[in-house]
Amino acid sequence: MTYGWAGEVVINLILLFEKDFINGNKSVRIRGRRYRHITEVQRIAVGDELTVGLGNGPLGKARITHRSDDALEMDVHWEGDPPPAVDGIFILALPRPPVLKRVLAAVTSMGIKRIYLINTQRVEKSFWNSRALKEEAIRQQLILGLEQARDTVLPQVVLKPYFKKFVQDELPALCQGRRALAAHPGGDQPCPRSVDQPFVLAIGPEGGFIPYEISQLQLAGFSIIDAGRRILRVETAVAFLLGRLLNP
Amino acid sequence: MTYGWAGEVVINLILLFEKDFINGNKSVRIRGRRYRHITEVQRIAVGDELTVGLGNGPLGKARITHRSDDALEMDVHWEGDPPPAVDGIFILALPRPPVLKRVLAAVTSMGIKRIYLINTQRVEKSFWNSRALKEEAIRQQLILGLEQARDTVLPQVVLKPYFKKFVQDELPALCQGRRALAAHPGGDQPCPRSVDQPFVLAIGPEGGFIPYEISQLQLAGFSIIDAGRRILRVETAVAFLLGRLLNP
Numbered sequence: 427m428t429y430g431w432a433g434e435v436v437i438n439l440i441l442l443f444e445k446d447f448i449n450g451n452k453s454v455r456i457r458g459r460r461y462r463h464i465t466e467v468q469r470i471a472v473g474d475e476l477t478v479g480l481g482n483g484p485l486g487k488a489r490i491t492h493r494s495d496d497a498l499e500m501d502v503h504w505e506g507d508p509p510p511a512v513d514g515i516f517i518l519a520l521p522r523p524p525v526l527k528r529v530l531a532a533v534t535s536m537g538i539k540r541i542y543l544i545n546t547q548r549v550e551k552s553f554w555n556s557r558a559l560k561e562e563a564i565r566q567q568l569i570l571g572l573e574q575a576r577d578t579v580l581p582q583v584v585l586k587p588y589f590k591k592f593v594q595d596e597l598p599a600l601c602q603g604r605r606a607l608a609a610h611p612g613g614d615q616p617c618p619r620s621v622d623q624p625f626v627l628a629i630g631p632e633g634g635f636i637p638y639e640i641s642q643l644q645l646a647g648f649s650i651i652d653a654g655r656r657i658l659r660v661e662t663a664v665a666f667l668l669g670r671l672l673n674p
Numbered sequence: 675m676t677y678g679w680a681g682e683v684v685i686n687l688i689l690l691f692e693k694d695f696i697n698g699n700k701s702v703r704i705r706g707r708r709y710r711h712i713t714e715v716q717r718i719a720v721g722d723e724l725t726v727g728l729g730n731g732p733l734g735k736a737r738i739t740h741r742s743d744d745a746l747e748m749d750v751h752w753e754g755d756p757p758p759a760v761d762g763i764f765i766l767a768l769p770r771p772p773v774l775k776r777v778l779a780a781v782t783s784m785g786i787k788r789i790y791l792i793n794t795q796r797v798e799k800s801f802w803n804s805r806a807l808k809e810e811a812i813r814q815q816l817i818l819g820l821e822q823a824r825d826t827v828l829p830q831v832v833l834k835p836y837f838k839k840f841v842q843d844e845l846p847a848l849c850q851g852r853r854a855l856a857a858h859p860g861g862d863q864p865c866p867r868s869v870d871q872p873f874v875l876a877i878g879p880e881g882g883f884i885p886y887e888i889s890q891l892q893l894a895g896f897s898i899i900d901a902g903r904r905i906l907r908v909e910t911a912v913a914f915l916l917g918r919l920l921n922p
Contacts, residue, residue, distance in 0.1 A: 509903040532910045575904035655757040656823035662780045665910045669917030
C-alpha cells in the first residue's frame with residue numbers, strides 16, 4: 427500500500443458497510459469522503475489495491491476496478507480478523523466538544539469497545555447540548571478511529587447525564603469481575619501496569635472530580651490512581667494511562 | 675486551589691518570569707493571557723491563593739494583593755521543586771501545524787526536556803514554513819504544557835530539516851548511553867515497559883518512515899518497536915508509548 431499526502435490524516439483502512447455493496451458481496455461502490463480520500467490523499471488509481479474492512483466484520487483487500495467523477499468501484503476479498511478488542515470499559519466525564527471528538531477517535535483507535543460519557547460537577551452543562559453528541563457525529567469519530575487503527579468493530583457509546591444515578595445504580599454491575607480504576611491527580615497509587623484482567627478506567631473532567639464524586643467512585647469499588655505528580659490533559663491522560671494499562 | 679470553568683482548559687500553575695517581578699523577588703504584576711485566565715476562567719479574587727512557578731525555577735504560592743482592569747499584583751513565596759524531568763530525548767518527524775502544537779504541549783506536560791523535530795521523506799515540505807515553528811509560537815506551547823503539568827523547566831526544541839545529516843552526524847552521539855527506540859507500525863518488537871535507563875524515542879510522520887529511514891535509524895543503533903497491531907495517530911502514539919516507557 428502506498429500513501430499520498432495532502433496535509434490530511436492518512437486512513438489506514440477503508441471501512442465498508444452493507445449499503446456499499448453492489449454485486450452480491452464481492453464488489454462495492456463508494457462516494458463522498460472515502461472517494462475523495464482514496465483519490466486525493468492516497469492518490470490510488472484503477473488497478474491498485476488497498477486495505478479495507480467490513481463494519482463489524484473481517485479485514486480484506488480491495489482492487490479498484492472503475493473510477494468516475496464521484497465514485498469508485500472495487501472488488502473485495504476478505505482475508506483476516508480485525509485486531510483483538512481491549513476488554514476494558516472507558517468512562518469519561520464529558521469534555522468540551524473538540525476534545526470529545528479527538529478522544530472518541532483516539533480511544534477507538536486503541537481498541538476500547540465500550541465508552542460511557544458521564545456528567546460530573548465540573549462538566550459544563552452546555553456540553554450536553556453539543557452537536558458533537560449527536561449519533562451521527564459520534565459515529566463519524568468512531569469510524570475515523572477504526573480507519574486509523576485498521577479495525578472494524580464499532581464501539582458502543584452510552585451517554586449518562588446523571589452522575590449519582592449512574593454511579594449508584596449501574597456502575598457496581600458494570601464493574602463486576604473487572605479491575606476498576608479512576609484517574610485523579612494526587613491519586614492513592616500510581617496507575618498499574620500491564621493489567622491482565624478486564625478493567626474499567628474512569629477519567630474526570632479538566633479540573634478533576636470533586637471529593638463527593640471520588641467517594642462515590644470508591645464506594646462503587648474504584649481505586650483512585652494517578653499518572654505521577656504531573657497533571658495531564660484529558661487527551662494526553664487517556665493515551666498515557668491506556669499505554670500503561672494495556673497488555674500487551 | 676479552586677477551579678472555575680468557562681469551557682477553557684484549566685491552567686494548573688501560573689508560570690512567572692523575571693520580567694514579571696516588581697518589588698525585588700517577592701511581588702509580581704501580570705497582564706494579558708494570564709490575567710484573563712485567573713480572573714475569567716479561575717475567577718480568583720483579591721486575597722485568594724494560587725499555585726505559581728518560576729520559569730526554570732521553583733514552585734510556589736501567590737496571594738493576589740491588587741486587581742485593576744488589566745493587571746493583577748501578587749505576593750509570591752517559593753516552596754518546592756518542580757517534578758523531576760524525564761531523562762528521555764524525543765524525536766518527531768515534523769507533523770502538520772495543529773498536530774505539532776498539541777504534541778509540543780503534550781510532550782512537555784509529560785516531562786520531556788529535549789525535543790528534536792526532524793525532516794523525513796513523508797513530511798510535507800510546506801510544514802517547515804509554518805508559523806507554528808517560530809520561536810515564540812513554540813515557546814507558547816511549551817508554556818501551556820508546563821502550566822498543565824505544574825512544571826517550570828522549559829524544554830529545548832531543536833529543528834533538524836536534513837534527515838541524513840542529522841541521523842548520520844549527530845544521532846549516534848545523542849544516543850550514547852541511551853536506549854534508542856524508533857516507533858514504526860510492524861516494528862520488530864513491542865515497546866518496552868518501564869525503562870529505567872535514559873532513552874531516545876523517535877516517532878515517524880503519518881504514513882510512517884520509509885524503509886531507507888528505518889535502515890538509517892537501525893545503523894544509528896535504534897530498535898524498531900510498535901504499539902501492537904493497531905496503527906495510532908502521532909498524538910495518540912506519543913502519549914501511549916511514553917505511558918508505557920516511563921518509570922514510574
